[in-house]
Amino acid sequence: MSVGVVSGPAVIADGDGNFVVDDIEVEPPGPGEVRVAIAAAGVCHTDHAALRWPGPLVLGHEGAGHVEAVGEGVRGLQAGQPVLLNWAIPCGHCFQCVQGAASLCERTHELDQQGPGNSRAHPGATRWRGKPIECAFHLGTFSRYALVRAEALTSLPTQLPLDQACILGCAVMTGVGSAVNVAAIAPGDTVAVLGCGGVGLNVIQGARIAGAGTIVAIDRVPSRLALAREFGATHAIETRDDDAQHARLVAEVKSLTGGRGADHAFEATGAPALAFLPLRLARNGGNALQVSGAHGAGTLQLTDLFWNKRYLAPLYGGCVPERDFPRLLDWVAQGKLELAALVSHRYPLDRLADAFDDMLAGRSSKGVLRVA
Incomplete structure (x- = not known):
């Protein structure tokens, strides 16, 4: 020393x-x-x-x-x-x-x-x-x-290995915690995750660990969607720049979730223009979570009815260190968390x-x- x-x-x-x-x-x-x-x-x-x-x-x-x-x-x-x-x-x-x-x-x-x-x-x-x-x-x-x-x-x-452990301190905690602590995903719930980078992949991991039945991964990059499936996504949607007001994306998510939308919809892209899109992907009475911390101008046209939807911007997955880090480490040791x-x-x-x-x-x- x-x-x-x-x-x-x-x-x-x-x-x-x-x-x-x-x-x-x-x-x-x-x-x-x-x-x-x-x-x-x-x-x-x-x-x-x-x-x-x-x-x-x-x-x-x-x-x-x-x-x-x-x-x-x-x-x-x-x-x-x-x-x-x-x-x-x-x-x-x-x-x-x-x-x-x-x-x-x-x-x-x-x-x-x-x-x-x-x-x-x-x-x-x-x-x-x-x-x-x-x-x-x-x-x-x-x-x-x-x-x-x-x-x-x-x-x-x-x-x-420390070059793996280091990412527990933000990306993993933010994604897994948003799914498990904040959204409190229950077994059988439906989930949509917009953005499959470091945070989004961990939302998917958290949803899988929580027992979600349908996990829809959404991204522009095919390789990220393939990785999302490895991490627990049951379905993948590749977005296009010509999606008119995201209507196709919303329709596809609804088609995979009983026609009503996801129980929990997450934004993990970091793009301010997409910050409110989870409100269109979530069902009435569901959760829309903006987990990327996106800053900047974002708007939403009220073309849909948003009855009893909850919009949340969780910080750091609701982390309580003495509770959450030992739990994450246990999941790593058990092979549940990659x-x-x-x-x-x-x-x-x-x-x-x-x-x-x-x-x-x-x-x-x-x-x-x-x-x-």
Whole structure:
């Protein structure tokens, strides 16, 4: 265990859409903090969006690695231990955490900065070119080292490869959790999933684990639809650019779901124009969920009647770390939850541009950076 300042490469975004790989310095952990040697980090659409967040900024919010040093008061973690990083860091004390909604922690989202449990590491903990630098989601996993609050970490089994485990911290949790925790899919339910990338494939996995009877995968890319079937989809619909107001798509989903629409319809494309489409795919009294976090202009013509439909935008699959991560790990161990086949591409840190290109073009289901 190192007790001094360490340095290593990291991806630094400038806020204008550009990034460089350069060394940063990371201080030893303070009370309640842990320094992690990152081994692998998942690449997500959110990371691409973060290129234009106020910079400079250490990118990355999905990651796994080994505990490198622990601060005063940290219990249950020791040097060398493999860990998963969780970007929605619960304080355990704010209004939302007390209500059991850890993913909405008001201190993580900076609505409440009073009292114990702030999600940030101590000020100036990470520096670039001699000046303090912020880390995305208080993590910054596109880096050799990350200094985080202990609450951000979950222990991992030693036999689980870290370049698979890292994606549990966002894509898997968001997709599976949206299906299991938020929609609460029941055995025999019908499900439609729009978008079969990293999150959408995990919605499909969650629906399969929950026992859904019909799972309709929808995407523009045939290879993604083939993968969706491997992950549990019972039907696949390839979309076309000439679908007039999505009428054909809506009709096909209804034809597969008793003529009424799906019990649960999910949007996982990240395209704002599609954010409300689940309302047309869900039956009356059903659930329409926008799980991609799409931002931007989106409209919906009220040509259909939406009786008693619930529109939800779940954050992080309703994650409660102490409940959900052990359950996900159990499902992995039992062979119910697939990780290895999700990771289609692996890249060194200095090939992040290629990872973004493959992701945006639909060539990858999930890309991972090998940091160590």
